Amino acid sequence: MKLYGRNTSINVQKAAWVMGEAELNWEWVDKEGGVGTIDSPQYRKINPAAKIPTLDDSGLLVRQSNTIVRYVARKYAPQLIPRDYPAWVEAERWMEWQNSDNRAPLTKVFWTLIRTPEDKRDMEELSTVINVLNDDFTILDEYLGDRKYIAGDEFSIGDIPPGAAAYRYLSLPIERPVLTNLQNWYQKLVERPKFKELVMIPLA
Template structure:
Protein backbone atom coordinates (compact mmCIF):
# COMPACT_ATOMS: atom_id res chain seq x y z
CA UNK A 1 0.00 0.00 0.00
CA UNK A 2 1.16 3.51 -0.82
CA UNK A 3 1.15 5.88 2.17
CA UNK A 4 1.00 9.63 1.62
CA UNK A 5 1.87 11.92 4.51
CA UNK A 6 0.65 15.49 4.05
CA UNK A 7 -2.34 17.81 4.22
CA UNK A 8 -4.58 18.09 1.17
CA UNK A 9 -4.32 21.90 1.05
CA UNK A 10 -0.62 21.75 0.13
CA UNK A 11 -0.01 22.17 -3.61
CA UNK A 12 2.91 19.75 -3.32
CA UNK A 13 0.73 17.09 -1.72
CA UNK A 14 -1.92 17.77 -4.38
CA UNK A 15 0.59 16.85 -7.10
CA UNK A 16 0.80 13.35 -5.60
CA UNK A 17 -2.98 13.04 -5.17
CA UNK A 18 -3.65 14.12 -8.75
CA UNK A 19 -0.97 11.73 -10.03
CA UNK A 20 -2.45 8.83 -8.03
CA UNK A 21 -5.88 9.69 -9.45
CA UNK A 22 -4.49 9.56 -13.01
CA UNK A 23 -2.81 6.23 -12.30
CA UNK A 24 -5.77 4.70 -10.47
CA UNK A 25 -3.54 3.98 -7.46
CA UNK A 26 -5.04 3.18 -4.05
CA UNK A 27 -3.38 4.90 -1.10
CA UNK A 28 -3.78 5.86 2.54
CA UNK A 29 -3.16 9.47 3.50
CA UNK A 30 -2.43 11.09 6.85
CA UNK A 31 -2.89 14.81 7.56
CA UNK A 32 0.54 16.23 8.43
CA UNK A 33 1.72 19.84 8.29
CA UNK A 34 -0.02 23.21 8.47
CA UNK A 35 -2.80 23.29 11.06
CA UNK A 36 -2.33 19.55 11.70
CA UNK A 37 1.35 19.78 12.68
CA UNK A 38 3.26 16.56 13.14
CA UNK A 39 6.04 17.51 10.73
CA UNK A 40 8.38 18.39 13.62
CA UNK A 41 7.88 15.03 15.31
CA UNK A 42 11.09 12.97 15.48
CA UNK A 43 9.40 10.03 13.72
CA UNK A 44 8.37 12.29 10.82
CA UNK A 45 11.81 13.96 10.67
CA UNK A 46 13.36 10.51 10.51
CA UNK A 47 11.44 9.97 7.27
CA UNK A 48 11.83 13.50 5.90
CA UNK A 49 14.59 15.60 7.52
CA UNK A 50 13.20 18.73 5.83
CA UNK A 51 10.08 18.61 7.98
CA UNK A 52 8.02 19.43 4.90
CA UNK A 53 5.17 17.64 3.11
CA UNK A 54 4.63 15.47 1.19
CA UNK A 55 6.47 12.31 2.17
CA UNK A 56 5.43 8.98 0.67
CA UNK A 57 6.21 5.40 1.61
CA UNK A 58 5.75 2.90 -1.21
CA UNK A 59 6.49 -0.74 -0.37
CA UNK A 60 9.13 0.41 2.11
CA UNK A 61 10.66 3.06 -0.16
CA UNK A 62 10.57 6.49 1.53
CA UNK A 63 10.52 9.48 -0.80
CA UNK A 64 10.16 13.24 -0.49
CA UNK A 65 10.28 16.11 -3.03
CA UNK A 66 6.91 16.20 -4.73
CA UNK A 67 8.18 16.27 -8.32
CA UNK A 68 10.50 13.32 -7.66
CA UNK A 69 7.56 11.43 -6.16
CA UNK A 70 5.32 11.91 -9.19
CA UNK A 71 8.15 11.11 -11.60
CA UNK A 72 8.71 7.86 -9.68
CA UNK A 73 5.02 6.90 -9.59
CA UNK A 74 4.56 7.62 -13.29
CA UNK A 75 7.75 5.74 -14.24
CA UNK A 76 6.71 2.76 -12.14
CA UNK A 77 3.09 2.57 -13.26
CA UNK A 78 2.68 4.44 -16.53
CA UNK A 79 5.80 4.15 -18.71
CA UNK A 80 4.81 5.11 -22.25
CA UNK A 81 1.70 7.04 -21.27
CA UNK A 82 1.88 9.46 -18.33
CA UNK A 83 5.67 8.92 -18.33
CA UNK A 84 7.12 9.54 -21.81
CA UNK A 85 9.76 6.91 -22.63
CA UNK A 86 11.43 8.94 -25.41
CA UNK A 87 14.15 10.89 -23.51
CA UNK A 88 13.83 13.86 -25.87
CA UNK A 89 10.08 14.14 -25.31
CA UNK A 90 10.42 13.60 -21.56
CA UNK A 91 13.20 16.18 -21.16
CA UNK A 92 11.11 18.84 -22.87
CA UNK A 93 8.30 18.17 -20.38
CA UNK A 94 10.51 17.68 -17.32
CA UNK A 95 12.09 21.06 -17.91
CA UNK A 96 8.74 22.59 -16.88
CA UNK A 97 8.65 20.49 -13.71
CA UNK A 98 12.03 21.83 -12.61
CA UNK A 99 11.02 25.33 -13.70
CA UNK A 100 7.89 25.14 -11.55
CA UNK A 101 10.02 24.46 -8.45
CA UNK A 102 12.79 26.94 -9.22
CA UNK A 103 11.00 29.84 -10.94
CA UNK A 104 7.22 29.64 -10.76
CA UNK A 105 6.84 28.56 -7.12
CA UNK A 106 8.92 31.45 -5.72
CA UNK A 107 6.85 33.84 -7.88
CA UNK A 108 3.56 32.27 -6.76
CA UNK A 109 4.24 32.17 -3.03
CA UNK A 110 3.97 35.90 -2.15
CA UNK A 111 0.76 36.26 -4.19
CA UNK A 112 -0.86 33.12 -2.77
CA UNK A 113 0.18 33.83 0.82
CA UNK A 114 -1.11 37.41 0.65
CA UNK A 115 -4.47 36.61 -0.93
CA UNK A 116 -5.26 33.25 0.62
CA UNK A 117 -3.44 33.14 3.96
CA UNK A 118 -3.32 36.82 5.08
CA UNK A 119 -6.37 38.68 6.44
CA UNK A 120 -7.37 41.66 4.21
CA UNK A 121 -6.40 44.29 6.82
CA UNK A 122 -2.85 42.93 7.01
CA UNK A 123 -2.18 42.72 3.27
CA UNK A 124 0.59 44.81 1.72
CA UNK A 125 -1.23 45.79 -1.48
CA UNK A 126 1.78 47.50 -3.11
CA UNK A 127 3.91 44.39 -2.63
CA UNK A 128 1.03 42.27 -3.90
CA UNK A 129 0.76 44.31 -7.12
CA UNK A 130 4.49 43.91 -7.80
CA UNK A 131 4.40 40.19 -6.99
CA UNK A 132 1.36 39.66 -9.23
CA UNK A 133 3.12 41.37 -12.14
CA UNK A 134 6.17 39.09 -11.66
CA UNK A 135 3.95 36.03 -11.46
CA UNK A 136 2.13 37.03 -14.61
CA UNK A 137 5.47 37.02 -16.50
CA UNK A 138 5.90 33.34 -15.63
CA UNK A 139 2.44 32.58 -17.04
CA UNK A 140 3.35 34.57 -20.16
CA UNK A 141 6.30 32.18 -20.63
CA UNK A 142 4.04 29.20 -20.20
CA UNK A 143 1.56 30.69 -22.67
CA UNK A 144 4.29 31.05 -25.31
CA UNK A 145 5.49 27.48 -24.69
CA UNK A 146 1.97 26.15 -25.23
CA UNK A 147 1.43 28.01 -28.52
CA UNK A 148 2.58 25.07 -30.66
CA UNK A 149 1.65 22.05 -28.52
CA UNK A 150 -1.40 20.67 -26.73
CA UNK A 151 0.50 19.76 -23.54
CA UNK A 152 3.92 20.57 -22.13
CA UNK A 153 5.71 17.46 -23.41
CA UNK A 154 3.85 17.40 -26.74
CA UNK A 155 0.46 16.23 -27.90
CA UNK A 156 -0.44 14.08 -24.88
CA UNK A 157 -1.07 14.80 -21.21
CA UNK A 158 1.85 13.55 -19.07
CA UNK A 159 3.12 13.84 -15.51
CA UNK A 160 5.01 16.93 -16.66
CA UNK A 161 1.72 18.90 -16.81
CA UNK A 162 0.90 18.29 -13.13
CA UNK A 163 3.09 20.79 -11.21
CA UNK A 164 2.34 23.83 -13.37
CA UNK A 165 -1.27 22.66 -13.77
CA UNK A 166 -1.82 23.15 -10.03
CA UNK A 167 -0.19 26.58 -10.11
CA UNK A 168 -2.42 27.50 -13.04
CA UNK A 169 -5.55 26.55 -11.07
CA UNK A 170 -4.36 28.98 -8.41
CA UNK A 171 -3.75 31.68 -11.04
CA UNK A 172 -7.28 31.34 -12.42
CA UNK A 173 -8.91 31.07 -8.97
CA UNK A 174 -7.27 33.85 -6.96
CA UNK A 175 -8.95 37.28 -7.01
CA UNK A 176 -6.40 39.06 -9.17
CA UNK A 177 -6.16 40.87 -12.47
CA UNK A 178 -5.23 38.43 -15.24
CA UNK A 179 -3.78 39.13 -18.64
CA UNK A 180 -5.28 37.23 -21.56
CA UNK A 181 -3.13 34.13 -22.22
CA UNK A 182 -5.07 32.16 -24.85
CA UNK A 183 -2.74 29.16 -25.16
CA UNK A 184 -2.53 28.82 -21.38
CA UNK A 185 -6.33 28.97 -21.18
CA UNK A 186 -6.82 26.32 -23.86
CA UNK A 187 -4.39 23.97 -22.04
CA UNK A 188 -6.00 24.70 -18.68
CA UNK A 189 -9.45 23.94 -20.08
CA UNK A 190 -8.12 20.55 -21.27
CA UNK A 191 -6.79 19.86 -17.76
CA UNK A 192 -10.19 20.75 -16.33
CA UNK A 193 -11.73 17.95 -18.44
CA UNK A 194 -9.77 15.40 -16.37
CA UNK A 195 -11.68 13.85 -13.47
CA UNK A 196 -8.65 13.64 -11.08
CA UNK A 197 -7.88 17.31 -11.69
CA UNK A 198 -11.44 18.27 -10.82
CA UNK A 199 -11.53 15.96 -7.79
CA UNK A 200 -8.18 16.84 -6.23
CA UNK A 201 -7.27 20.31 -7.47
CA UNK A 202 -10.42 22.27 -8.37
CA UNK A 203 -11.56 22.25 -4.75
CA UNK A 204 -10.98 25.84 -3.67
CA UNK A 205 -7.98 27.47 -2.02
CA UNK A 206 -7.00 27.24 1.63
Protein backbone atom coordinates in the same frame (compact mmCIF):
# COMPACT_ATOMS: atom_id res chain seq x y z
CA MET B 1 1.14 2.80 0.21
CA LYS B 2 0.86 5.93 2.36
CA LEU B 3 0.81 9.57 1.31
CA TYR B 4 1.49 12.16 4.00
CA GLY B 5 0.23 15.73 3.75
CA ARG B 6 -2.87 17.89 3.57
CA ASN B 7 -4.76 18.08 0.28
CA THR B 8 -4.65 21.90 0.18
CA SER B 9 -0.87 21.86 -0.41
CA ILE B 10 0.17 22.30 -4.04
CA ASN B 11 3.07 19.91 -3.47
CA VAL B 12 0.77 17.23 -2.07
CA GLN B 13 -1.65 17.84 -4.96
CA LYS B 14 1.08 17.06 -7.51
CA ALA B 15 1.83 13.77 -5.72
CA ALA B 16 -1.82 12.80 -5.32
CA TRP B 17 -2.63 13.67 -8.93
CA VAL B 18 0.09 11.45 -10.40
CA MET B 19 -0.98 8.65 -8.03
CA GLY B 20 -4.56 9.13 -9.18
CA GLU B 21 -3.53 9.06 -12.85
CA ALA B 22 -1.63 5.83 -12.11
CA GLU B 23 -4.86 4.43 -10.61
CA LEU B 24 -3.22 3.66 -7.28
CA ASN B 25 -4.98 3.30 -3.95
CA TRP B 26 -3.37 4.72 -0.85
CA GLU B 27 -3.84 5.57 2.79
CA TRP B 28 -3.79 9.34 3.15
CA VAL B 29 -2.32 10.67 6.40
CA ASP B 30 -3.41 14.18 7.54
CA LYS B 31 -5.45 14.68 4.33
CA GLU B 32 -7.71 17.29 5.91
CA GLY B 33 -4.95 18.82 8.06
CA GLY B 34 -3.79 22.42 8.25
CA VAL B 35 -0.42 24.12 7.90
CA GLY B 36 1.97 22.46 10.36
CA THR B 37 -0.49 19.87 11.69
CA ILE B 38 1.66 17.01 10.47
CA ASP B 39 4.68 18.19 12.44
CA SER B 40 5.57 15.65 15.14
CA PRO B 41 8.69 13.78 16.25
CA GLN B 42 7.35 10.70 14.40
CA TYR B 43 6.87 12.58 11.14
CA ARG B 44 10.28 14.23 11.43
CA LYS B 45 11.80 10.75 11.48
CA ILE B 46 10.62 10.22 7.91
CA ASN B 47 10.86 13.85 6.79
CA PRO B 48 13.39 15.77 8.93
CA ALA B 49 12.18 19.20 7.77
CA ALA B 50 8.54 18.22 8.47
CA LYS B 51 7.70 19.15 4.87
CA ILE B 52 4.92 17.57 2.88
CA PRO B 53 4.44 15.42 0.87
CA THR B 54 6.16 12.16 1.74
CA LEU B 55 5.24 8.93 -0.01
CA ASP B 56 5.86 5.63 1.76
CA ASP B 57 5.78 2.82 -0.78
CA SER B 58 6.19 -0.40 1.20
CA GLY B 59 8.90 1.19 3.32
CA LEU B 60 10.62 3.11 0.50
CA LEU B 61 10.36 6.78 1.48
CA VAL B 62 10.02 9.17 -1.44
CA ARG B 63 10.40 12.86 -0.60
CA GLN B 64 10.22 16.02 -2.73
CA SER B 65 6.99 16.38 -4.70
CA ASN B 66 8.50 16.31 -8.18
CA THR B 67 10.54 13.24 -7.24
CA ILE B 68 7.26 11.58 -6.26
CA VAL B 69 5.78 12.53 -9.64
CA ARG B 70 8.75 10.99 -11.45
CA TYR B 71 8.88 7.91 -9.19
CA VAL B 72 5.19 7.07 -9.44
CA ALA B 73 5.21 7.50 -13.21
CA ARG B 74 8.36 5.45 -13.66
CA LYS B 75 7.15 2.60 -11.47
CA TYR B 76 3.41 2.54 -12.03
CA ALA B 77 2.50 4.61 -15.08
CA PRO B 78 5.42 4.70 -17.55
CA GLN B 79 3.03 5.87 -20.26
CA LEU B 80 3.16 9.28 -18.54
CA ILE B 81 6.89 9.65 -19.35
CA PRO B 82 7.50 10.85 -22.91
CA ARG B 83 9.61 8.34 -24.80
CA ASP B 84 11.33 10.58 -27.31
CA TYR B 85 13.93 13.10 -26.16
CA PRO B 86 12.39 16.32 -27.57
CA ALA B 87 9.11 15.65 -25.72
CA TRP B 88 10.89 14.42 -22.58
CA VAL B 89 13.12 17.49 -22.28
CA GLU B 90 10.05 19.75 -22.49
CA ALA B 91 8.25 17.71 -19.81
CA GLU B 92 11.29 17.99 -17.56
CA ARG B 93 11.82 21.65 -18.38
CA TRP B 94 8.33 22.66 -17.28
CA MET B 95 8.47 20.51 -14.18
CA GLU B 96 11.61 22.40 -13.22
CA TRP B 97 10.02 25.71 -14.18
CA GLN B 98 7.21 25.11 -11.72
CA ASN B 99 9.49 24.24 -8.83
CA SER B 100 12.10 26.92 -9.45
CA ASP B 101 11.03 30.00 -11.44
CA ASN B 102 7.31 29.89 -10.78
CA ARG B 103 7.16 28.68 -7.19
CA ALA B 104 8.42 31.81 -5.42
CA PRO B 105 6.08 34.39 -7.00
CA LEU B 106 3.09 32.03 -6.87
CA THR B 107 3.72 31.21 -3.20
CA LYS B 108 4.14 34.89 -2.35
CA VAL B 109 0.88 35.98 -3.99
CA PHE B 110 -0.99 32.99 -2.59
CA TRP B 111 0.23 33.53 0.99
CA THR B 112 -0.46 37.24 0.86
CA LEU B 113 -4.00 36.97 -0.49
CA ILE B 114 -5.17 33.71 1.04
CA ARG B 115 -3.26 33.33 4.29
CA THR B 116 -2.43 36.86 5.46
CA PRO B 117 -5.03 39.05 7.18
CA GLU B 118 -5.90 42.10 5.07
CA ASP B 119 -4.37 44.63 7.49
CA LYS B 120 -1.04 42.80 7.43
CA ARG B 121 -0.62 42.61 3.64
CA ASP B 122 2.24 44.44 1.94
CA MET B 123 0.25 45.74 -1.04
CA GLU B 124 3.20 47.40 -2.79
CA GLU B 125 5.23 44.23 -2.78
CA LEU B 126 2.14 42.25 -3.79
CA SER B 127 1.59 44.34 -6.89
CA THR B 128 5.24 43.85 -7.99
CA VAL B 129 5.06 40.09 -7.46
CA ILE B 130 1.73 39.80 -9.31
CA ASN B 131 3.47 41.36 -12.33
CA VAL B 132 6.30 38.84 -12.07
CA LEU B 133 3.76 36.00 -11.81
CA ASN B 134 1.74 37.24 -14.78
CA ASP B 135 4.92 37.51 -16.87
CA ASP B 136 5.90 33.99 -15.86
CA PHE B 137 2.57 32.49 -16.94
CA THR B 138 2.73 34.54 -20.15
CA ILE B 139 5.95 32.67 -20.99
CA LEU B 140 4.12 29.38 -20.48
CA ASP B 141 1.18 30.65 -22.56
CA GLU B 142 3.51 31.54 -25.44
CA TYR B 143 5.27 28.19 -25.20
CA LEU B 144 1.97 26.31 -25.29
CA GLY B 145 0.88 27.96 -28.56
CA ASP B 146 -1.37 25.38 -30.14
CA ARG B 147 0.23 22.42 -28.35
CA LYS B 148 -2.34 20.15 -26.73
CA TYR B 149 -0.17 19.33 -23.74
CA ILE B 150 3.20 20.40 -22.38
CA ALA B 151 5.15 17.64 -24.13
CA GLY B 152 3.01 17.57 -27.29
CA ASP B 153 -0.07 15.52 -28.13
CA GLU B 154 -0.11 13.34 -25.02
CA PHE B 155 -0.73 14.16 -21.39
CA SER B 156 2.48 13.48 -19.41
CA ILE B 157 4.31 14.13 -16.13
CA GLY B 158 5.23 17.47 -17.69
CA ASP B 159 1.64 18.64 -17.25
CA ILE B 160 1.41 17.78 -13.57
CA PRO B 161 3.46 20.42 -11.70
CA PRO B 162 2.52 23.28 -14.09
CA GLY B 163 -1.11 22.11 -14.06
CA ALA B 164 -1.32 22.27 -10.27
CA ALA B 165 0.31 25.71 -10.40
CA ALA B 166 -2.15 26.85 -13.09
CA TYR B 167 -5.15 25.85 -10.95
CA ARG B 168 -3.82 27.94 -8.09
CA TYR B 169 -2.91 30.88 -10.33
CA LEU B 170 -6.26 30.93 -12.12
CA SER B 171 -8.12 30.70 -8.79
CA LEU B 172 -6.41 33.70 -7.21
CA PRO B 173 -8.41 36.94 -6.96
CA ILE B 174 -5.99 38.95 -9.14
CA GLU B 175 -6.03 40.62 -12.55
CA ARG B 176 -4.48 38.45 -15.23
CA PRO B 177 -3.58 39.07 -18.85
CA VAL B 178 -5.54 37.23 -21.56
CA LEU B 179 -3.83 33.85 -21.78
CA THR B 180 -5.76 31.95 -24.44
CA ASN B 181 -3.29 29.10 -24.95
CA LEU B 182 -2.98 28.57 -21.22
CA GLN B 183 -6.76 28.50 -20.87
CA ASN B 184 -7.14 25.98 -23.73
CA TRP B 185 -4.59 23.66 -22.12
CA TYR B 186 -6.10 24.18 -18.68
CA GLN B 187 -9.57 23.20 -19.94
CA LYS B 188 -8.13 19.85 -21.05
CA LEU B 189 -6.78 19.29 -17.55
CA VAL B 190 -10.16 20.14 -16.02
CA GLU B 191 -11.67 17.32 -18.13
CA ARG B 192 -9.49 14.83 -16.25
CA PRO B 193 -11.42 13.36 -13.28
CA LYS B 194 -8.27 13.04 -11.14
CA PHE B 195 -7.37 16.70 -11.66
CA LYS B 196 -10.85 17.72 -10.55
CA GLU B 197 -10.79 15.43 -7.54
CA LEU B 198 -7.22 15.88 -6.31
CA VAL B 199 -6.08 19.32 -7.44
CA MET B 200 -9.17 21.51 -7.67
CA ILE B 201 -9.50 21.92 -3.91
CA PRO B 202 -10.72 25.33 -2.68
CA LEU B 203 -7.76 27.56 -1.81
CA ALA B 204 -7.05 27.62 1.91
